[in-house]
Amino acid sequence: MCTANTLTMIDYQNPTTLALVAGVAIFLVGKVVQYYLGRARAAWILSKYPIVNPEWNASDRERLLNSSQEVILEGLALANGGPFRIEDGSGIKLVLPPKYIDEIKDLPQLSSQNYNVKDFFANYPGFDAFRSSNHKTEVIWTRGLKREMAGVWPLAIPPMAKEISSILDKTYGQTDEWKEIGVYNACISVISRITQLVLLGEDFMNNEEWKRVATSYSVNVFRAAATLHQWNKWLRPIVVWYLPICRQIRAEVKQARAILQPEVVKRVEYRKNERDGAIKDGQRRRRVLDSIDWFVAANPDNKPFDYVGTQISLALAANQTSSNVLAYVLGDLISHPEYLQPLRDELTAVLRDVKAGPGYEFDKATLHRLVLMDSFMKESMRLHPPANITMRRQATEDIRLADGTEIPRDTYLFVAPVPMKDPAVFENPDVFDGYRFLRMREQQTSQNQDGGKYHLVSTSSDLVMWDYGLRVCPGRFLAGAYLKLIFAHLLLKYDFQLLHGQNAFNMGKPQGFMTRPDKEQKLMYRSRKSPI
Numbered sequence: 001m002c003t004a005n006t007l008t009m010i011d012y013q014n015p016t017t018l019a020l021v022a023g024v025a026i027f028l029v030g031k032v033v034q035y036y037l038g039r040a041r042a043a044w045i046l047s048k049y050p051i052v053n054p055e056w057n058a059s060d061r062e063r064l065l066n067s068s069q070e071v072i073l074e075g076l077a078l079a080n081g082g083p084f085r086i087e088d089g090s091g092i093k094l095v096l097p098p099k100y101i102d103e104i105k106d107l108p109q110l111s112s113q114n115y116n117v118k119d120f121f122a123n124y125p126g127f128d129a130f131r132s133s134n135h136k137t138e139v140i141w142t143r144g145l146k147r148e149m150a151g152v153w154p155l156a157i158p159p160m161a162k163e164i165s166s167i168l169d170k171t172y173g174q175t176d177e178w179k180e181i182g183v184y185n186a187c188i189s190v191i192s193r194i195t196q197l198v199l200l201g202e203d204f205m206n207n208e209e210w211k212r213v214a215t216s217y218s219v220n221v222f223r224a225a226a227t228l229h230q231w232n233k234w235l236r237p238i239v240v241w242y243l244p245i246c247r248q249i250r251a252e253v254k255q256a257r258a259i260l261q262p263e264v265v266k267r268v269e270y271r272k273n274e275r276d277g278a279i280k281d282g283q284r285r286r287r288v289l290d291s292i293d294w295f296v297a298a299n300p301d302n303k304p305f306d307y308v309g310t311q312i313s314l315a316l317a318a319n320q321t322s323s324n325v326l327a328y329v330l331g332d333l334i335s336h337p338e339y340l341q342p343l344r345d346e347l348t349a350v351l352r353d354v355k356a357g358p359g360y361e362f363d364k365a366t367l368h369r370l371v372l373m374d375s376f377m378k379e380s381m382r383l384h385p386p387a388n389i390t391m392r393r394q395a396t397e398d399i400r401l402a403d404g405t406e407i408p409r410d411t412y413l414f415v416a417p418v419p420m421k422d423p424a425v426f427e428n429p430d431v432f433d434g435y436r437f438l439r440m441r442e443q444q445t446s447q448n449q450d451g452g453k454y455h456l457v458s459t460s461s462d463l464v465m466w467d468y469g470l471r472v473c474p475g476r477f478l479a480g481a482y483l484k485l486i487f488a489h490l491l492l493k494y495d496f497q498l499l500h501g502q503n504a505f506n507m508g509k510p511q512g513f514m515t516r517p518d519k520e521q522k523l524m525y526r527s528r529k530s531p532i
């Protein structure tokens with residue numbers, strides 16, 4: 001109505017006005033034409049890359065869910081080892097072979113947040129975990145995770161080491177008899193408590209309500225995304241309000257906010273008073289090292305920032321991934337019992353050397369000396385990485401790679417297959433070799449080269465379990481430390497064996513592009529007398 005009135009009020013007799021209106025109209029039409037031409041050009045460029053599953057019917061969906069690696073290899077064969085396209089249920093993605101990894105790793109015009117917006121509905125209510133990191137909050141996120149966390153994470157090792165015994169007691173307890181336990185459930189229970197300690201601090205470590213909400217949300221948010229993907233994209237903004245699983249995640253986000261927001265307000269207020277000099281020395285609170293403070297410190301101007309959304313996001317990033325890694329490490333240990341004694345020998349020798357008491361007082365340097373453990377865990381991650389694809393990104397500009405490969409703006413892409421089973425790089429790549437990275441590290445060092453490339457938390461173009469380049473996992477140092485601490489305690493305190501009557505540990509199978517341990521797999525354990 002208002003626009004219509006404005007249009008009738010324009011004096012079309014006046015040549016200047018007329019020129020102005022015509023100019024605006026031409027500009028707008030030009031923009032629309034430019035947009036559609038851009039899209040047509042992008043579609044034309046992408047159409048040069050073959051598509052591996054053009055029909056996208058029920059059987060394609062089923063195949064991608066159960067045998068994604070096969071589909072990827074088929075795509076590579078179709079494209080003679082070059083880029084190809086794949087439909088994965090959320091749209092068409094460009095798949096780059098690993099030879100491009102180094103070239104694209106640091107391109108700022110490849111955004112992982114934008115990818116999340118598409119695949120994990122970051123703009124929809126309830127998907128807050130995928131929204132808290134975006135281009136507006138980028139600086140605070142980067143400062144919080146890289147600068148603030150980098151400075152303090154080693155200080156979290158002794159408090160974690162102190163708590164692990166009692167955390168394990170809650171999950172495994174003491175038993176002289178062999179007992180059965182669900183591997184994955186035990187891992188998630190231990191991991192979620194330890195991450196709660198490092199991410200939220202001692203006051204929240206035992207907050208059962210947060211543990212329940214964070215654990216349940218970490219599962220439900222992926223179920224909600226998978227459910228939404230089954231709906232037509234035009235209906236999604238409506239059905240998101242009614243689907244039970246989407247209502248559930250909204251309720252969980254609300255609960256998470258109710259639990260943590262008061263603490264966030266307290267921390268922000270304290271930091272502000274500290275900066276203003278309003279806190280006297282005697283009233284100064286002990287330096288808090290958890291992740292709420294990383295971000296409060298990273299935001300000195302108190303810009304709008306979703307601290308609780310960020311916490312949900314970190315719990316999500318940390319809990320599932322770490323639990324999967326721990327479950328696979330235990331699976332590999334049970335499948336290769338010949339490593340048990342050497343791992344224990346290394347551990348007891350190092351702990352005796354540092355004269356650790358009964359609480360096993362670990363610090364960064366002690367963990368660093370567990371070189372066989374480091375190698376064993378990295379080998380387990382090499383064979384069971386979080387996903388069989390890596391570097392999921394969206395191009396925010398047109399990109400042309402050195403060999404002429406064009407990636408039009410807005411293209412969603414990822415690198416596949418992950419190059420960690422390449423026989424040209426890894427001898428007998430399908431065989432579990434717990435000494436592999438220790439040997440590779442020693443070889444490098446003996447040739448005066450940097451053996452650090454083969455440490456558990458290092459990344460390189462051949463070893464992408466933590467992603468690679470600009471968006472590499474910033475939590476890997478912390479995760480590496482607590483995973484080693486937990487594994488060390490498990491090795492010292494318990495004996496493990498396969499269930500009676502079971503011949504082999506079931507490692508689970510991929511679900512889509514993700515690797516998932518078998519959630520039904522159980523093992524037997526009993527307490528042992530630690531030599532230390």
Ligand code: HEM
Binds near residue numbers: 317322325476
């Ligand atoms: C064993 C445990 C972990 C594994 C295997 C792991 C692995 C990964 C991988 C593969 C990515 C890239 C994800 C993608 O495809 O978009 C990633 C990103 C990320 N991880 Fe981890 N992660 C672990 C633990 C943690 C922990 C403990 C934290 C937090 C303290 C964390 C924080 C993050 C964040 C914030 C990102 C996004 C980085 C960005 O987009 O720049 N991760 N992680």
